[in-house]
Amino acid sequence: MDLSLTEDQKMIRETAATFVKKESPVERSRKLRDTDLGHDAAVYRQMGELGWLGLPLPEHVGGFGGSMVDAAILLEEFGKTLVPEPYLASVVLGGMAVAHGASTAQQQELLGPMVEGDSVLALGWAERGSRYDASAIEARAEKRGDAWSITGEKVWVLGGHAADHLVVSAKTGAGVSLFHVAAGAKGLDVTTVKTMDGRKAATLRLEGAEGALLGDEGAAGPVLDHVLDKAAAAACAEGVGVANAVLWMTVEYLKTRKQFGVPIGIFQALQHRAVDMFVQTELLKGTSILANAKCESTDPVERAQAVSAAKAQLSTGGFFVVAQGTQLHGGVGVTDEHDISLYFKRMRALMALFGDEEHHVARYMTLPSFTEGI
Amino acid sequence: MDLSLTEDQKMIRETAATFVKKESPVERSRKLRDTDLGHDAAVYRQMGELGWLGLPLPEHVGGFGGSMVDAAILLEEFGKTLVPEPYLASVVLGGMAVAHGASTAQQQELLGPMVEGDSVLALGWAERGSRYDASAIEARAEKRGDAWSITGEKVWVLGGHAADHLVVSAKTGAGVSLFHVAAGAKGLDVTTVKTMDGRKAATLRLEGAEGALLGDEGAAGPVLDHVLDKAAAAACAEGVGVANAVLWMTVEYLKTRKQFGVPIGIFQALQHRAVDMFVQTELLKGTSILANAKCESTDPVERAQAVSAAKAQLSTGGFFVVAQGTQLHGGVGVTDEHDISLYFKRMRALMALFGDEEHHVARYMTLPSFTEGI
Amino acid sequence: MDLSFSPEEEAFRAEVREWVASALPPHLAEKAAVDAHFSMDEVMEWHKVLAAKGWIAPHWPEAVGGPGWSVTQRFIFTEELETAGTPQLSPFGLSMVGPLLIQFGTAAQKERYLPKILSGEEVWCQGYSEPGSGSDLASLRTEAKDEGDHFLVNGQKTWTTYAQYADWIFCLVRTNSTVKQQAGISFLLIDMKTEGVTVKPMLTSGHTPAFCDTFFDNVKVPKENVVGKIDQGWTMAKALLGHERTLIAAVGQCGRAIQRVKRIAQNETLDGKPLLEDPLFRAKIARLEIQLEAHRMANLRTLAGAQLGHAPGPESSILKLRGSEILQQALELQMEAMGQNALSWFNEPGVVPPDEEWVASVFNYTRATTIYGGSNEIQKNIIAKLILGLPQPGKA
């Protein structure tokens, strides 16, 4: 057992920390809220140049053959200043769906340019009625010669509005399968939707849109499970960064804001609240490490146990941190102009992604591991 | 709507408050822990003389025709000094089972002397496998001439070790029925068991014990439901008294105990904890009133809604009060010799009686009222 | 003791309910159905409907325009309005400066201000907090300099909610800086149209236009605009606090919010069944509803005290604490019920079902309920001091 970072990982953290501090302070994210794209394409390309987009992807597509633990280091730093580029969308969702679900040739075709920062990928897995169950879908694909014709609707497709290549799930006779649909494909309508955290996503409407089958027909079930576990772990990592930022922003506020002639941080009830925020942040760090390490596992039980624990913890402890951070800021905390409201919203969005508290507790308690060895 | 006490109720409260203060301080309860009986028969008789035992019972048995709201006033005061006499056992459980389930003649026979303080009643409704479901029993009764022969086991029979008359449930061909079994009946074995809160209960083992059918055969289901709702409401009322005592005992401790040269009650984190205890105590008062008023209703839904809300509240808020009261007392709080440990245990016992948090939340959320008018 | 409402009270409830259903203008009813944000114009439109009916100020004495209802009727009326989701009235005139004027105003002040508060002709806002003094009001620095027949006011007030729509503001200002902090404060009414008053609105985190900063730059205010005596503003502020406390239980609002949780959960699907049938989620709702039952009883008990003529004392701080917390938790559950739809912002029709459209916005600005009107931490300090009698720092 070794919980320390490797030299490479230390370097990743250092580079990322410097990047977010110097080149992506939270004001940048605030400004980009009001743009159609919601992020900066040049910064995304820069991420490619830095090697970040390929970090957790295999070497045969130009990636670094790293792990989700490596990506988590980046995401944690991104969370600290709310970096809005579609890393989660393009690398973890779109990228991993291709990496786990597509043939080697397809991987090279789709991931190669993405790793360089030349294209954005997105994954459409959810539908209006599916909630967090990737298999509960109604989109259907039919074979038309060499290609497939896909009809259905995909919602909350992160980065979908900016994606060059879309990966979507649809049912065929053999079960749930993954398809690649190019952004400009005929029969595909992409509507940008604003999200609560000031970012963008897309609703995809496919009416006989042409797509290419990725990997084997009907084999997407376990692929999506694995990808969504990785995405949930990634959300936890970003959440650690968000919580961390809110914790220290709040501590700073407690030290400087004065009432009754003293800094309010002198009041013990507020001190203990800040301590509770610190404790929750530390617990999030641990469960995020656990989730990101275990989400690589091919054993779905081991994976689910760690990921569900971490994501449930994010929904309770992470929300506690941003809610209490807001509370301790008093009135300014509930204005749009104070940064803490942006962090609050981002945390709430991360909670809603890839399963909420109910979903993950319910999953955790039905795993065979839960009743092992009673 | 009128939430104020009537003149009669004010008098009951005043008499009871004086009684517990002068004649039944908590030291009395502490001493009685070590006796076989666990309470004082003379004090029980005195309760009869004061008219308390008949307070919520009908006039035709010598009662006062009052309500559970009246009894709740007494029980709340009893909770304040942990009065150990079997009021809940004899009046609310045994007494109400007879009042709701037996013929007028049987009521007069069994309740008449009890109301005077000349006998103790007890109700055996639970079995090892029944948890909180009074219908999930295995005891059986068979008719033998005019009488019935009962075989089975009843556990946690409050006051059963001291009872002159036992009411027990058993199945016949017609369903669950209630029977009167005299304390000395052949085939009845009464084993005294110590309870966590320093009181006593009994395990009843019946092997062909002779009993008399109370009321109609197979009609005990709704009777027991109603009685257990009343008992749960009564437990809430006593819990209010316990919480109240712990709250003010703790506030007093915070004012007098010094650390670092100041009374510890000056520390804001402890102040706010005490406030949380106060809030929970106030909430318990309200839900206890609600439960005790509504438990008289013949509409099982209205009754269950109020009683389950109150009992769930007792299990969360009531436990919070005694747990935090203990915590704020520091080391002395976890010694047997400090009174707060007695209050802590009594609250935990009240929680275990007539349904815990899980039971009452589960019941509350399956009532038709829960989904009314969505 | 009797927990049921009398037939007369039930009839009153039915009357209110029917009237609200018919009197609420359809375009407001439409917004109410989804708990959309009401603009100030819409709030005042509803204000005027209530005023015309004579039901605008249930808590005012009959002599000055109240309907002469019992405490229970007022509880029922409030609960019905909140349950129906009608626009929340601006409290600054009706529940704050109005009652204060009734208690302490001169005859001339009453005549000048009260009728227009009732009619809705004049909208009020509150000038208490300043950038440097939130909970610590006594440290305020906005100055009113005595210029003989008038004051000259200079300073800045913050959290002047809805100041951009207000005709008048009531302020705490410093009229004497030579005495102890609380002693030199006066309660002053200022016409927002006076020269030198500027308002800078800002958005809440729910993107509603509520908060403002209000600046006073050599604003001339006639001396007759002081309520109570000069330098006795602190007494006024404390009296006003007593009036404010009765407003805050939000029992109907919480009930409505929980109903919406259930409705959302009824329509969302989990494993092919309504989410509402999922035991884990259903238990979350049940536990919160039980909290609301307890809160409702606490409110009724306070009302019972009021019925006996006791002014609501510090124990009503509980109502503020619990009402605000339960409302926040209800909004948290609405969000959780929505699943990924919780990602939605509130202004794009068709993205989520109508029941869910405004949830994210309300969820965000509802974080303010535990902060405004005396933060919940301040409420706890009040209870610790005034009810529990715990020792105060600096006085040990």
Place this chain on the structure above:
Amino acid sequence: MDLSFSPEEEAFRAEVREWVASALPPHLAEKAAVDAHFSMDEVMEWHKVLAAKGWIAPHWPEAVGGPGWSVTQRFIFTEELETAGTPQLSPFGLSMVGPLLIQFGTAAQKERYLPKILSGEEVWCQGYSEPGSGSDLASLRTEAKDEGDHFLVNGQKTWTTYAQYADWIFCLVRTNSTVKQQAGISFLLIDMKTEGVTVKPMLTSGHTPAFCDTFFDNVKVPKENVVGKIDQGWTMAKALLGHERTLIAAVGQCGRAIQRVKRIAQNETLDGKPLLEDPLFRAKIARLEIQLEAHRMANLRTLAGAQLGHAPGPESSILKLRGSEILQQALELQMEAMGQNALSWFNEPGVVPPDEEWVASVFNYTRATTIYGGSNEIQKNIIAKLILGLPQPGKA
């Protein structure tokens, strides 16, 4: 980063597990199975078994009797012992005064005391708290008067856990009352058999004989029994605190307690099925187990720091906070799982199933875990000051 244990570490775990299973005397294993209270004799019996194996002091340097294990091995060892439910060793010698003597003791002191701590020949207890000074140790009043070659000790210590079984007590005593509170304190070792030492045991709320008051009436203590220098006891106390903190995560103990919840719930029946299949109750267990997962990771992260040579600092206060809270909650769930059986007291066989027999007792005395070893409120003060750097009262 690697979260899995190496094959060598897994082999070590297996070795420990097998050895414990065979070495734990059957009459202790029987009690362990139901988490019964172990008498001090039983604790020391197990101490001696471990001592004979050389595994009694994993955290001591090899030179003075430690087994020379890595931090990970020590974690595994502790977790295995806790999971097996073996008697909890008395920490006063092994984890408190022992490590302090190793760090600060004279050669003579080490030679005199350490071997008998290891062997279990001498049992220790702790004399810190006094009736008037619990968390506020610096205000202690037990006096050690300098009488030339010895001290004369007078005073009272409270919470001297297991003093009735102890051969020695380590005490903080006042040796100088003319200097500032913390400056005049010394760390003194006192033979419990000395004339003038009396012990008054009391029961915990779980009816176990743990707590004591210990009285000193003109007790003669040789001067060589001071650890460190005279008047530097406060430095000793702080150093000792660092050693104590590593003990407190109780990960294995919490895991064992949650397993017991599951086992009880498996055997209790609700609606004809095991209670464990009830979604509401099962979710309560799951939520707590997730807390334990998070706690376990926090503990491993602290160990990782220790592996790199960092002494566990104030951040290990988290381990005390969470370990004690999770353990309490697990006991609360054991009680709830029992239903009405939670009414049972612990010493009447046959009333409840064996798995439930000791629960009420343990539940009651487990309330102490958030109080002793520095109450959780004190731990929060430590984090607020030393990690968050929040302003301290009196120093603003």
